[in-house]
Amino acid sequence: xxxxxxxxxxxxxxxxxxxxxxxxxxxxxxxxxxxxxxxxxxxxxxxxxxxxxxxxxxxxxxxxxxxxxxxxxxxxxxxxxxxxxxxxxxxxxxxxxxxxxxxxxxxxxxxxxxxxxxxxxxxxxxxxxxxxxxxxxxxxxxxxxxxxxxxxxxxxxxxxxxxxxxxxxxxxxxxxxxxxxxxxxxxxxxxxxxxxxxxxxxxxxxxxxxxxxxxxxxxxxxxxxx
Amino acid sequence: xxxxxxxxxxxxxxxxxxxxxxxxxxxxxxxxxxxxxxxxxxxxxxxxxxxxxxxxxxxxxxxxxxxxxxxxxxxxxxxxxxxxxxxxxxxxxxxxxxxxxxxxxxxxxxxxxxxxxxxxxxxxxxxxxxxxxxxxxxxxxxxxxxxxxxxxxxxxxxxxxxxxxxxxxxxxxxxxxxxxxxxxxxxxxxxxxxxxxxxxxxxxxxxxxxxxxxxxxxxxxxxxxxxxxxxxxxxxxxxxxxxxxxxxxxxxxxxxxxxxxxxxxxxxxxxxxxxxxxxxxxxxxxxxxxxxxxxxxxxxxxxxxxxxxxxxxxxxxxxxxxxxxxxxxxxxxxxxxxxxxxxxxxxxxxxxxxxxxxxxxxxxxxxxxxxxxxxxxxxxxxx
Ligand SMILES: Nc1ncnc2c1ncn2[C@@H]1O[C@H](COP(=O)(O)OP(=O)(O)O)[C@@H](O)[C@H]1O
Ligand SMILES: [Mg+2]
Numbered sequence: 375x376x377x378x379x380x381x382x383x384x385x386x387x388x389x390x391x392x393x394x395x396x397x398x399x400x401x402x403x404x405x406x407x408x409x410x411x412x413x414x415x416x417x418x419x420x421x422x423x424x425x426x427x428x429x430x431x432x433x434x435x436x437x438x439x440x441x442x443x444x445x446x447x448x449x450x451x452x453x454x455x456x457x458x459x460x461x462x463x464x465x466x467x468x469x470x471x472x473x474x475x476x477x478x479x480x481x482x483x484x485x486x487x488x489x490x491x492x493x494x495x496x497x498x499x500x501x502x503x504x505x506x507x508x509x510x511x512x513x514x515x516x517x518x519x520x521x522x523x524x525x526x527x528x529x530x531x532x533x534x535x536x537x538x539x540x541x542x543x544x545x546x547x548x549x550x551x552x553x554x555x556x557x558x559x560x561x562x563x564x565x566x567x568x569x570x571x572x573x574x575x576x577x578x579x580x581x582x583x584x585x586x587x588x589x590x591x592x593x594x595x596x597x598x599x600x
Numbered sequence: 601x602x603x604x605x606x607x608x609x610x611x612x613x614x615x616x617x618x619x620x621x622x623x624x625x626x627x628x629x630x631x632x633x634x635x636x637x638x639x640x641x642x643x644x645x646x647x648x649x650x651x652x653x654x655x656x657x658x659x660x661x662x663x664x665x666x667x668x669x670x671x672x673x674x675x676x677x678x679x680x681x682x683x684x685x686x687x688x689x690x691x692x693x694x695x696x697x698x699x700x701x702x703x704x705x706x707x708x709x710x711x712x713x714x715x716x717x718x719x720x721x722x723x724x725x726x727x728x729x730x731x732x733x734x735x736x737x738x739x740x741x742x743x744x745x746x747x748x749x750x751x752x753x754x755x756x757x758x759x760x761x762x763x764x765x766x767x768x769x770x771x772x773x774x775x776x777x778x779x780x781x782x783x784x785x786x787x788x789x790x791x792x793x794x795x796x797x798x799x800x801x802x803x804x805x806x807x808x809x810x811x812x813x814x815x816x817x818x819x820x821x822x823x824x825x826x827x828x829x830x831x832x833x834x835x836x837x838x839x840x841x842x843x844x845x846x847x848x849x850x851x852x853x854x855x856x857x858x859x860x861x862x863x864x865x866x867x868x869x870x871x872x873x874x875x876x877x878x879x880x881x882x883x884x885x886x887x888x889x890x891x892x893x894x895x896x897x898x899x900x901x902x903x904x905x906x907x908x909x910x911x912x913x914x915x916x917x918x919x920x921x922x923x924x925x926x927x928x929x930x931x932x933x934x935x936x937x938x939x940x941x942x943x944x945x946x947x948x949x950x951x952x953x954x955x956x957x958x959x960x961x962x963x964x965x966x967x968x969x970x971x972x973x974x975x976x977x978x979x980x981x982x983x
Pocket of ligand 2: 421423
C-alpha cells in the first residue's frame with residue numbers, strides 16, 4: 375500500500391532560459407495519513423516550494439507527486455483545482471484574505487462556485503468561525519481583525535471543504551508568540567481530529583507538537599526525525 | 601454567496617477601482633455617442649436646410665409643348681391660352697397618399713400684359729409664398745405684401761427706369777414698385793412679379809395656374825414615389841422631379857454622412873481602446889487575488905465568470921450612463937453646430953451601450969486568461 379502522500383525524485387527549477395536556480399533537488403518523501411509533519415530549514419531551503427508542489431499550487435520540473443495514490447501531474451487544470459478544493463487546505467503566512475469581504479464572506483468564498491443554497495453556505499461559515507473561536511466577529515473585515523484573528527479566518531476558510539490535508543506555510547510567522555501558540559493549539563486540535571498536517575516553521579519550539587520533522591537544506595532532505 | 605454575488609461585492613467594496621474602470625468606459629462611450637448623435641443631428645439639419653431650399657417637383661400641363669424654363673411659353677395676345685391647370689388642382693395634389701411629405705405647393709400664373717406702355721410677362725405668385733419659393737432672391741427694397749404692389753426684375757427695372765417707390769400702370773390700375781430683384785440670370789429678370797390674384801385679374805383668368813412648384817421633404821428622398829402619386833392625382837398634368845435638385849441634395853447629405861461615419865469611427869476606436877485598456881488594467885491588478893481563488897479550488901471557468909460578471913456590471917452601468925450623457929451633450933451642443941431643433945438620437949446610444957459591453961468583456965479576456973494560466977503560486981507572488 376502506497377503512502378498517503380508520496381514524492382518521488384521531485385526537482386524544481388525556477389527561472390527560464392539563462393540562470394536556472396534549483397529550489398528542490400531530487401526529493402523523496404513519504405507521509406502517512408494522520409501525521410503532523412513539521413518542515414524546517416534555512417530561509418531559501420525550498421520549504422515553500424515543497425509545500426506548494428504538494429498542494430498542487432505549482433507543478434514540479436520533474437518527479438512525481440502522489441496523493442492518495444493519484445499522480446498530480448496526470449490531472450487536468452480543472453481536476454487539479456477540484457483536488458485542491460476537496461483534499462487540500464492551504465494556509466499562508468500572510469493569510470491572503472480578500473480585504474473587501476467580511477470574515478464570514480471570506481470563508482464562503484471557496485463555496486461560491488457551488489450550487490449549495492446561500493443559507494447553507496452562511497451556516498457552514500458561521501459554524502467554522504465558531505470552531506476557530508471567532509463567534510460574533512462574522513461581520514468584521516480583515517482590517518478590523520488582529521493578525522491572529524485573520525489567521526483563524528484563513529484556517530476556517532481552509533477547512534470549508536473538510537480537506538484531509540492541511541498545508542501551512544509559516545502560519546505563525548506574522549504573529550507574536552502568544553498568538554502564535556494559540557494558532558498552533560488550533561492545528562494540534564485539527565490534527566487530533568484526524569487531519570494530516572504539514573507545516574513549515576522556523577520555530578523549533580513547535581516541534582514537540584509534531585510527529586515528525588523534515589529538515590531541508592539546499593533543496594534536499596537533510597534529516598528526517600521521527 | 602455565489603460567483604455573481606462575489607463579483608457584485610467586489611465591485612461594491614472596491615468602489616474607487618470600479619469607478620475608475622467605469623470612468624474609462626463612460627468617457628469612451630459618452631464621447632462616441634455624443635459625436636455620433638451630433639453628426640446624425642447635423643446630417644438631419646443639412647437635410648432640412650436643403651429641403652427648405654426651393655422646390656424639387658414641377659407640375660405643368662401635359663398638352664402644351666413647354667420646356668421647364670419660361671422662355672418658350674407662347675404668349676399670344678393678352679392672355680395665356682394654355683392654362684389647363686386650375687386652382688382646383690392644388691387640392692388634388694395635397695390629397696395624395698404621401699401628403700405629409702409635401703412641404704409646400706405653390707401655384708404660379710404667368711401672363712403677358714401691358715406695363716406702362718410695354719408688353720411684359722407678369723409672374724403671379726401668392727405673396728406670402730415668395731420668400732419660401734424663391735429663397736435665393738435678393739431684393740432691393742421690400743417684398744410685396746399687399747394688393748397693388750409689384751416687384752420688378754432687374755431688366756424690367758432698367759427698361760422702365762423704375763425703382764422702389766415708383767409706379768407701374770397696367771389695365772387702368774397703378775401698381776406700387778416695392779422692390780427690385782438683383783439679377784438672377786433667370787427669366788424673372790425680365791418679368792414683373794405680383795401677387796397671383798392681381799395677375800389673374802389683369803389676364804381675366806380667375807382660376808388659372810401655369811405651373812405648380814412642389815417642395816417635398818426629402819428624407820430618404822422618395823421623390824419618384826411622390827411624383828408618381830401626383831401624376832395619378834392629375835392625369836392631365838406633366839409631373840417631373842427636378843432631378844438636379846434631388847441629386848445634388850443627395851450628394852451633399854451623403855458627403856456629410858460619410859464625414860459623420862469617419863468621425864464616429866475614429867472616436868469609437870479611441871473610446872474602444874480606452875475601455876479595453878482600463879478593463880485590462882483592472883483585471884491585471886487582481887492577479888494575486890485570482891491566485892488565491894485558484895488556491896482555494898476555483899476552476900478557471902469560475903475565475904472567468906467572476907471577472908465577466910464584474911466587468912459586465914461595470915460596462916453595462918457605465919456605458920448606459922455614458923450613452924445617456926452623450927445624448928444629452930449632443931442635444932446641448934447641437935445649437936452650436938447649426939441644428940435648430942435638436943432631437944435625441946437613440947440608435948447611436950444603443951450602439952454605444954452594445955459596444956461598451958462587448959469591449960468591456962473583450963478587454964477582460966486577455967488578462968483573465970493570462971491570470972488563469974499562471975500557477976496559483978506565481979499569481980499570488982505577483983504584485
Ligand atoms: N518564483 C520563483 N522564481 C525564482 N526563484 C524562486 C521562486 N520561488 C522561490 N525561488 C527560489 O527558490 C529557492 C527556494 O525558495 P523557497 O521555496 O521560497 O524557500 P523557503 O520557503 O525555504 O524560504 C530560493 O532560492 C528562492 O529564491
Ligand atoms: Mg518560504
